[in-house]
Amino acid sequence: MKQSLFEKRHEEDWHRFATRLDALERSRRNSTSAKGFSRDYRQVCQHLALAIDRGYASYRVEHLQQLALRGHQQLYRHRGQFTAQMLGFVLADFPRLVRAEWRWVALAGLLFFGSLALMALLVYGYPDLVYSVVSPADVAGMHAMYDPAAPRIGQAAERTSSADWLMFGYYVMHNVGIAFQTFASGLFFGVGSLFFLFFNGLMIGAVAGHLTDAGMGTTFWPFVVGHSAFELTGIMLAGAAGLKLGWALVAPGRLRRGEALRRAAQVSVRLIGGVMMFLLIAAFIEAYWSSMSWPSAAAKYGVGACLWLLVAVYLTLAGRTPHAPD
Missing domain, CATH: 1.20.58 (Methane Monooxygenase Hydroxylase; Chain G, domain 1)
Structure with missing residues (x-):
């Protein structure tokens, strides 16, 4: 040419x-x-x-x-x-957003962690109560997973360390599914988020109370204490995002419901972005650390305490110092 x-x-x-x-x-x-x-x-x-x-x-x-x-x-x-x-979002904007929405976070935390703790105590005191929320087959499966003699605690006995990356993918899909369900159901005027926060708390509390009463707390608690910091906090924050959506529909104020929902979604979707980050971290810890049997229980508890402290410090203190202007 x-x-x-x-x-x-x-x-x-x-x-x-x-x-x-x-x-x-x-x-x-x-x-x-x-x-x-x-x-x-x-x-x-x-x-x-x-x-x-x-x-x-x-x-x-x-x-x-x-x-x-x-x-x-x-x-x-x-x-x-x-x-x-x-x-900037990870280091400052997300924790600032969580603090700005503290009312919904507090309500979600009360529903989720409150029902979890209450159910755990009830099942620990009345063991048969576990069957009101967990099927006998699932209870038997948990016994097999958290048997102190199991080679990979928290997983089926036939799984090996070479399958950790597959378990990582499974945990991501499972955790994200629960979080999205808790968040998206808020579109039903917040009732869905209320229900799933309360229901998931009951389920997790029932499992914790039952396994502790059955003498498997020595394997169950070291397994969950690490990844639970990010996983449970992520579910709670997903519920808070869903509750915000629901309230925009229930009480839109002077705005039309569609506009109120749009404004609430701008905040809620950003919250969910941080929740996805938390759940990815939780899945990684669960697949590559929590299921290991060689670390001592003391080491598991020590790491778990550090991770819970990290989450608390991150959400309460990160981003409080404003960025210098560009």
């Missing part, structure tokens, strides 16, 4: 790309103008390669080289900004 025809066909694209570069270079923050930028950048790189291969005039090659160089700088600048935004 002759250079004149090549330029005629693509001159407008180059001009548009240069205009986008000018706008991005003037902007100190990420911008919606970066949408589709990667595609346009790759097209300019392709045109540069064609110009070199076809021996086009040096002024055209140099022009495309400049566009490609500026595009490369902007592409990785915005990727770096995205990484910085993610780090």
